[in-house]
Every structure is written in structure tokens, then in C-alpha cells.
Amino acid sequence: MNRETTNRIRFVMEELVPPLLRDSPAFHSLMRLAWGRHIDDLARFRERAAFLSDEEYAELYRNHPRVHKGTDNSAACIERIAQDVTGDSVADIGCGTGVLLEHIRSANPGLKRLAGIDFVIDDAARLDGIEYHAARIEALPFDDGEFDTVVCTHVLEHVLDFRQSLAELRRVAARRLIVVVPREREYRYSFNPHFNFFPYRHSFLRAAFPIPEKHQCVDVGRDIYYVEDRPAAGIGNEHAEAA
Structure with missing residues (x-):
């Protein structure tokens, strides 16, 4: 299944199904028909977010079925990312x-x-020609400004320590940071092991504060596409505005 298909499904579930039904036992029963008891594991995962051990976190992701083939990004996001890479x-x-x-x-x-x-x-x-590192986003094993462009797609919605993760992304990015997160609402029962939810662009911008002056924040399908140019010294937000 590609991202475009799941975005259409998400539109129906998040925008057309009323919240009262989405959080109901009846909806939970329907979800269990589709994904079995993994739906219960996902609900408990979010409920226990503040108390999860590293082992519990890793175990859920090992058991979580891969929905998208290859990448979670839509074709439109992939095209924009490739164009926005600098350095x-x-x-x-x-x-x-x-x-x-x-x-x-x-x-x-x-x-x-x-x-x-x-x-x-x-x-x-x-x-070939691509190096791989096993590391947590909260503690990246790289020097300050080691990469001209840092890309992070469909990750920040999964992390418990959002601010530390974003700080690390900004730390290792010398010139540009590109972030993609799903534009979605939180409900009790969901197919995704997400901790952070951004129903609007300004929801993400609040979470990503402070925002540098040179940035873009736009909707691409049902995803939020954010790009910031790393300031030479310090981060100011006096004139920042979403594109």
C-alpha cells in the first residue's frame, strides 16, 4: 500500500467518522477484526508512554506490521524533499x-x-555509497553541523521526547532541516504507534518553537511539510511566519 492510499483512508477515519464513534467500544471491535489484538497493544502503548522502557518501545516496533512498501512518504513529498536538499x-x-x-x-x-x-x-x-548508523534520534552520534541537509520524515510523531529530538536534528544540520509529519488527530484507537499529533500546521509550529525566520510550513496531501534554514548564529522568531 502506498502513502496516497492510506491518506485517503485516514481522511475518512479522521474527518468523516465522528470522535464519539472513533473512541467507542464498537469502533474498537471493528479495528480488532482488521488488526487483531495489536490494536490493544497500540492503545496501551500510548497510555503508558511516560513509563515505557527501551525494551517495550523496541518490542512494539518489531511487531508492528509495515503498512507502506519502501517508504512512508508520498510521491509529492519525495519530490519536494529531493528538490529542497542543499549542500x-x-x-x-x-x-x-x-x-x-x-x-x-x-x-x-x-x-x-x-x-x-x-x-x-x-x-x-x-x-552502495550510503552509510548506515544505528542510533536514537534523541542522541545522534554526530558533530554539530556535520551534515548540510538533515531530513526527518514520519519520525517525530513517534518520539516521546519531542523537544530533545528536534534539538538534535537542528544541532547536526549545518544549512537546512526538512521535516515531514502526518497531519492527524488523536483518538483512542488507531493503527499507528504515535505519541504526537498535529491536526493543523500551527499545531506543529507551536511544538517546534522557536521557529527561525527562514522557514516554510505547508500541507502536502495529509502531511505537514516543514523546511527551515539554519541561522548562522542563534535562532530568532520575531518575523517567522508559515508559508
Whole structure:
């Protein structure tokens, strides 16, 4: 299944099904018909977010079925990411299978360094010319400004320590940071192991404060696409506004 298909399903479930029904035992029963008891595991996962051990966190993701083939990104987001890459080094934080890096390299053949980082890299395609690192987003093993462009798609909605994760992304990005998160609402029963929910662009901008002056924040389908240019010294938000 591709991202475009799941976005259509999400539109029906999040916008057309009323909240009273989405959180009801009846809806829970329907979800269990589709995904079995994993739906219960996901609900408990969110309820216990503040108390999860690293082992519990990793275990749920090992058992979570992969919905999208290759990448969680839509074709429109992939195209924008490839166009917005700047400089000659790129890190994809939360690279998954590594497919997005392949698209980035195809569109930017002059890149000198590509790195894929995930807390588990067993599924990575291990493409030639791409380095892979197993690491948590909250503590990236790189120097300040080590990569010209840092890309992070469909990751920040999963992390418990959102601010520390974003701070790390900004720390290792020398010139540009690109983030994609789903535009979605929180409900009790869901197919996704998400902790953070952003129903509007300004929901994400509040969470990502402070916002540098040079940034874009736009809707791409049912995803929020955010780009910021890293300021040379400090971060100011006096004149920041969403595109």
C-alpha cells in the first residue's frame, strides 16, 4: 500500500467518522477484526508512554506490521524533499528501509555523503555509497553541523521526547532541516504507534518553537511539510511566519 492510499483512508477515519464513534467500544471491535489484538497493544502503548522502557518501545516496533512498501512518504513529498536538499551531505534520520535516500541521490547525483540513521537498521537496503548508523534520534552520534541537509520524515510523531529530538536534528544540520509529519488527530484507537499529533500546521509550529525566520510550513496531501534554514548564529522568531 502506498502513502496516497492510506491518506485517503485516514481522511475518512479522521474527518468523516465522528470522535464519539472513533473512541467507542464498537469502533474498537471493528479495528480488532482488521488488526487483531495489536490494536490493544497500540492503545496501551500510548497510555503508558511516560513509563515505557527501551525494551517495550523496541518490542512494539518489531511487531508492528509495515503498512507502506519502501517508504512512508508520498510521491509529492519525495519530490519536494529531493528538490529542497542543499549542500553536498545529507542525513536521513529515521531512514527505515533507506528508499528515500535512494530517491534523494538519484535527484542529486553530486552529493558526496549520504547517511541513513535509525534505532534499528535491520530493514535498510544497505545501498552502495550510503552509510548506515544505528542510533536514537534523541542522541545522534554526530558533530554539530556535520551534515548540510538533515531530513526527518514520519519520525517525530513517534518520539516521546519531542523537544530533545528536534534539538538534535537542528544541532547536526549545518544549512537546512526538512521535516515531514502526518497531519492527524488523536483518538483512542488507531493503527499507528504515535505519541504526537498535529491536526493543523500551527499545531506543529507551536511544538517546534522557536521557529527561525527562514522557514516554510505547508500541507502536502495529509502531511505537514516543514523546511527551515539554519541561522548562522542563534535562532530568532520575531518575523517567522508559515508559508
